[in-house]
Amino acid sequence: MTVGRVVAGRYELAALLGQGGMGQVWTAYDRRLDRRVAVKLLRPDRVAGGGAGGDAEELRRRFVRECRVTAQVDHPGLVTVHDAGSDGDDLYLVMQHVEGSDLADHLAEHEPYPWPWTVAVAAQLCAVLSAVHAVPIVHRDLKPRNVMVRPDGTLTVLDLGVASVLDSDTTRLTHTGSPIGSPAYMAPEQAMGGAVGPYTDLYALGVLLHELLSGDVPFAGSTALGVLHRHLYEPPVAVRRLRPEVPEPLEALVLRLLAKDPQDRPSCAQEVYEALVPLLPARGGPGPTRPLDPTRPFLRPHAPWPDRVTTAPPMPAVPPAPPRPDVAGAVDEVKRLLGEGRITQAVDILGSILPAAAAEHGERSPVVRILRKQYAATLMDDGQYRRALPELRRLAADRAAEAGGGDAQALDFRHDAAQCLEQLGEAASALAEYRAVLPGFESLYGVTDPARPFAVRHRIGHLLLAVGDHGAAHQYGQALLWDAERVYGPQHPFPAELRRALAHQRELRAT
Structure with missing residues (x-):
């Protein structure tokens, strides 16, 4: 270049x-x-x-x-x-193009970092993470180099989605056998190659806050493997031992964020924000006017920058809602949009015509069932797992009522619902759902298409890592490896991937 x-x-x-x-x-x-x-x-x-x-x-x-x-x-x-x-x-x-300084350089220029600045940084990052996790998206690589401090003190988070592209199934290792991400900010479940969720970003937030308060990350080492091992097995040093002036509630919050077990961390970014509110600077005060002060958005919310006058552009007129298309015409339009890769527009049309189709044909009619299946599948393709989940649960319940819980379609709907739960960061619920559908998959496909139950078992193993049950995850992965080698042979890519992941886990435990 x-x-x-x-x-x-x-x-x-x-x-x-x-x-x-x-x-x-x-x-x-x-x-x-x-x-x-x-x-x-x-x-x-x-x-x-x-x-x-x-x-x-x-x-x-x-x-x-x-x-x-x-x-x-x-x-x-x-x-x-x-x-x-x-x-x-x-x-x-x-x-x-974002003007300002990245948070790593900002820290280097202002070390030691004032603890009120750390609180302001954390609160702004929680606001971003709350919006991101609601989609749901997991950043997976939150670190100071991916955060910009703008001249007005506001923060801008970079690289959202890039780690997801490189790590599409939430657990994939690179071809070198290492998880994708930055070792110094990597949560234990991410280090082990397990499923990630919003709780993974909260751990990275805890690492970032520890670094801002103490001047260094909680776990460092000469090798990436050594750093990951410390994330898994060593407790972090409490920041008040290094900075006694740090308030006790702030120290306690950082330690909660750095919990090894995701279930011991705060439940969401909103909960973290609420814990920070009492520590934030009071709004409305005169406050500092120097640039690159992250407390300014809380001291003077939305105040104009000195010597800078901005005029908001006029709000565009809201266009009138287009007339509702007929069902048949809408179906044809959806097919065209999907063929062109315009998934978001297809989702909007499907969502708008479902009520009309149900009123015209009846909720249990074949045409409505087909539309609902397409709607759920398209929502998943568009990454809208929160909206897809209730549709899939409804489809699964209706199909099970007609054909029984062991029916292939009912199981497929439940499997997709488990995928949604996993993407939403609800690891325990996803684990329970995968476990519930596994016997049906093994009964239906164990002989004719073993890849399908193997894929479910693979997800279960990753979710065991995500909920902190490393021993069970390793045993589960070893049993899956034996079965995969028996079916495919040891040189097949799937057993080879399993061996790399298990070796990586053993290295981390032995380091």
């Missing part, structure tokens, strides 16, 4: 901001709109299993899907995504 390259015929690269093993970040100019932007370039051949063409193409598809999902999140604390796609061998993501 060189200065002056034009990406997608539009974005002219100007200056390299940073680079790593998977790609680069540039400042660039949008030639069409004449504005400065940031462009992240990813190389599929460097992250998709060592360069296999099929893996690279799958990564491209995941990249477009993830960008579409993350674009649904509307929050002032998130960087705005302008565009995404592929250009030659690169995937590109075009974002707003």
